[in-house]
Amino acid sequence: xxxxxxxxxxxxxxxxxxxxxxxxxxxxxxxxxxxxxxxxxxxxxxxxxxxxxxxxxxxxxxxxxxxxxxxxxxxxxxxxxxxxxxxxxxxxxxxxxxxxxxxxxxxxxxxxxxxxxxxxxxxxxxxxxxxxxxxxxxxxxxxxxxxxxxxxxxxxxxxxxxxxxxxxxxxxxxxxxxxxxxxxxxxxxxxxxxxxxxxxxxxxxxxxxxxxxxxxxxxxxxxxxxxxxxxxxxxxxxxxxxxxxxxxxxxxxxxxxxxxxxxxxxxxxxxxxxxxxxxxxxxxxxxxxxxxxxxxxxxxxxxxxxxxxxxxxxxxxxxxxxxxxxxxxxxxxxxxxxxxxxxxxxxxx
Numbered sequence: 001x002x003x004x005x006x007x008x009x010x011x012x013x014x015x016x017x018x019x020x021x022x023x024x025x026x027x028x029x030x031x032x033x034x035x036x037x038x039x040x041x042x043x044x045x046x047x048x049x050x051x052x053x054x055x056x057x058x059x060x061x062x063x064x065x066x067x068x069x070x071x072x073x074x075x076x077x078x079x080x081x082x083x084x085x086x087x088x089x090x091x092x093x094x095x096x097x098x099x100x101x102x103x104x105x106x107x108x109x110x111x112x113x114x115x116x117x118x119x120x121x122x123x124x125x126x127x128x129x130x131x132x133x134x135x136x137x138x139x140x141x142x143x144x145x146x147x148x149x150x151x152x153x154x155x156x157x158x159x160x161x162x163x164x165x166x167x168x169x170x171x172x173x174x175x176x177x178x179x180x181x182x183x184x185x186x187x188x189x190x191x192x193x194x195x196x197x198x199x200x201x202x203x204x205x206x207x208x209x210x211x212x213x214x215x216x217x218x219x220x221x222x223x224x225x226x227x228x229x230x231x232x233x234x235x236x237x238x239x240x241x242x243x244x245x246x247x248x249x250x251x252x253x254x255x256x257x258x259x260x261x262x263x264x265x266x267x268x269x270x271x272x273x274x275x276x277x278x279x280x281x282x283x284x285x286x287x288x289x290x291x292x293x294x295x296x297x298x299x300x301x302x303x304x305x306x307x308x309x310x311x312x313x314x315x316x317x318x319x320x321x322x323x324x325x326x327x328x329x330x331x332x333x334x335x336x337x338x339x340x341x342x343x344x345x346x347x348x349x
Contacts, residue, residue: 002164002177002213003137007076008084009037009158010067013124013132017149018114019043025159026117029150030132032072038147038157039134041184042199043113050101051162052200053113054094055120059185059196061093061332062284062315067133067185074138074158079179081286086135086181088163089208092317092330093183094198095349096206096243120186120195129189136160136182163200165213176213206243207326216326245270246295247329248318249347253311256342262305264318265344268295278323283309284316313338 011032019026019041028039043051066084077085088094102113124130140156147155160175161182167173184197205215250265264281268274279291287308295301305311311318315338319330331347338345 002079003160003175003180005076005138006079006085006136006180007074007138007158008067008070009039009074009134009138010070010072010131011037012072012128012130013121015150016118016121016125018118026114026121027149028121028132028134029152030134032074035073036147036150036152036156037074038149038155039132039136039161039184040157040159041117041161042159043117050202051113052099052202053102053116054099054196054198055116056094056196056198057193059194060334060337061091061194061196062317062334063091064185064187064194065315065335068187070133072131077135079177081179081284085179086183087165087179088181088198088200089165089206089327089330090178090210090319091181092319092332093196095329098349099198099200101202117184117197120184120197124186124188127188127190131187131189133185133187134158134161134182135184136162136164161199163198163204166205166208166215167201168203168205168215173214176208176215178208178210178213180213243328245328246274246276246320247349248320248331249300250344251311251318251331251333251347252344253316253333253338254313254341254343262311264303264305264311266295266301266303266320268297268299268301271297273297280321281305281309282317282319282321283311285310288321311338 011030013028014031015029017027024044026041026043030037063084079085124132136158137160138158141154143154145155146153164180165176167176186195207216246266246268248264249267252263255261273294273296275294276291280288282288289306289309315335317332320328322328333345
């Protein structure tokens with residue numbers, strides 16, 4: 001079954017402990033109007049392997065408009081789209097190749113997980129206006145039991161601050177589920193900056209079932225997570241098109257005319273044409289429109305958005321699905337990015 005108590009905690013970070021020991025977790029003490037919580041961030045896999053890591057130092061995503069409206073405290077969060085629940089895949093938070101493994105600690109500056117996380121926690125602690133948002137599963141309150149790191153009573157907190165799906169069969173498979181991923185998001189109002197910190201274990205598959213979050217076994221020849229698989233044929237079978245080979249590079253979401261004429265621009269990064277028959281584009285409401293034809297090698301293609309798909313001017317998601325029903329690329333945009341009519345929004349990854 002998925003996580004029992006998925007939630008987001010909003011508060012002020014006021015203390016911390018670097019990760020160490022046999023089961024290392026970076027610890028953050030958070031105050032929500034005087035009520036204390038601990039965030040436990042797993043920075044090494046139990047099998048000893050390095051954790052995959054991504055920092056989005058300029059995090060732009062429609063979820064921030066929802067987060068800023070939350071009051072301080074713990075908010076139980078339904079594991080479903082349309083709210084503040086995180087899903088690395090379906091929420092288009094990143095591309096799989098952006099996640100890179102890093103050690104718990106290493107000689108030198110800014111090259112391990114302790115230092116990466118600590119940099120933003122320290123910055124948030126020194127800024128009285130900054131907020132931290134922790135997504136994961138809660139524990140406590142543990143009556144008459146002091147927290148083992150910071151000593152407050154009753155002990156309570158939030159953990160599983162990482163990808164929570166795609167686990168292989170075994171001990172953690174029961175925790176798989178969509179729309180319940182963990183993560184850290186920092187808000188720095190003075191600089192009008194949001195920062196996202198995301199973690200994933202190397203044993204977790206990127207592609208997972210939409211219903212239960214269990215891993216999808218790739219067909220022979222599939223290369224999930226590889227944006228530039230070698231190509232030496234005249235045509236790539238659909239099941240062998242890896243993530244990001246065809247990607248969304250721009251969108252026109254706020255037309256100056258009525259009715260609006262919205263478009264999505266695709267790029268084929270391969271050196272052969274790719275058949276788009278059976279492919280789809282989906283919006284943030286999961287409405288889908290079919291694609292067709294082919295996109296030439298190295299070419300861009302502007303696709304007219306048609307009903308039922310609609311690109312909201314209040315921020316949204318755009319997802320590219322192949323003929324096997326697998327997501328191969330996805331992007332997001334904010335209300336601020338869509339604010340100016342007549343402008344095309346570019347996407348970097």
